[in-house]
Amino acid sequence: MQIDLSGKTAIVTGSTSGIGYAIAKGLAQAGAQVVVNGRKQADVDSAVAALASEAGQARPRGVAADVGTAEGCAALLAAQPSADILVNNVGIYGPQDFFEIPDAEWLRFFEVNVMSGVRLSRAYLPGMVQRQWGRVLFLSSESGLNIPADMIHYGFTKTAVLSISRGLAKRVAGTGVTVNAILPGPTLSxxxxxxxxxxxxxxxxxxxxxxxxxxxxxxxxxxxxxxASVEEVANLVVYAASPQASATTGAALRVDGGVVDTIA
Structure with missing residues (x-):
C-alpha cells in the first residue's frame, strides 16, 4: 500500500513536538502540504525547519496560535482558510486529585482538549463537504475509556472527544468526508x-x-x-487520513498497545 496525499492540505494542531510532530512528519512524507501549529512562534519555526529537512520534498508552513482559545482558532482560520485534513491533536494532561482540581482547571482542560476540536471542525468541515472529500481526526486516548483515577479531568475530555467524533461522522454521512478518533496508549513522547x-x-x-x-x-x-513510539501512533493517523481509509468513519481506532481490555 502506498499512501499518496499529494495535493492535500493538512492542519495538525499542537504539532511542534511529540505525537503531533510525528503526525505532521508522516503526512508530509506522504506528500501533504502540512500546516504546523503551536502557541509559540519560535517553536513553530523550529518545527517547520526540522520538518522541511526530514520530509523530503515537503514544504511545510507554520501558524503560531493558541487554539485552546476562540481567538487562537480564529487566527489559525484566518491564516489557513481551508484544509483537506484536520488533525485535532492539541491537548494537555497532568495528574491531579479530583478534590484538588478547581473549576478553572476543569474549564482549561475542556477548552484545550475539547473546544479546540469543536471550533476548528466547525470551521473546516463545510469546505470538505462542499469538495466531497475530507478527513477529520480527533486524538482521544485510552484514558477516554479507562478513566484514570488521578486524571479524571483529562479522561473526561477524551471521552467527550469520542462522542463528538462519532456524532460528526453521522452529521456528514454520505459526503465523502470521514471523521474518526485515534486512541493512543502510553507513548514515549x-x-x-x-x-x-x-x-x-x-x-x-x-x-x-x-x-x-x-x-x-x-x-x-x-x-x-x-x-509505543510516536511514529507508531502517527502511522495510524496517516492511514486514517488517506484515500485508502474511505470506508472507515465514526470509529474509535486504538493504538494503545492493547491496554484497553475489551475485544471491541
Missing part, C-alpha cells in the same frame, strides 16, 4: 521522557526500559508491555 528522566537516571536503565517499567506498573493490561 518528549512529555513522558521528561516525566521519567529522573527515574531513568537513577536506575541506570535506558529510557525505553524505564518507560516499559512505567507502563507495566501503571497500565499492567498492556499487551505490548512497553510504551
Amino acid at each position: 518528549e512529555g513522558l521522557q521528561a516525566m521519567l528522566k529522573d527515574e531513568q537516571q537513577a536506575s541506570g536503565q535506558s529510557m525505553e526500559e524505564t518507560a516499559a517499567a512505567f507502563v507495566m506498573k501503571n497500565r499492567p493490561s498492556s499487551i505490548i508491555q512497553r510504551a
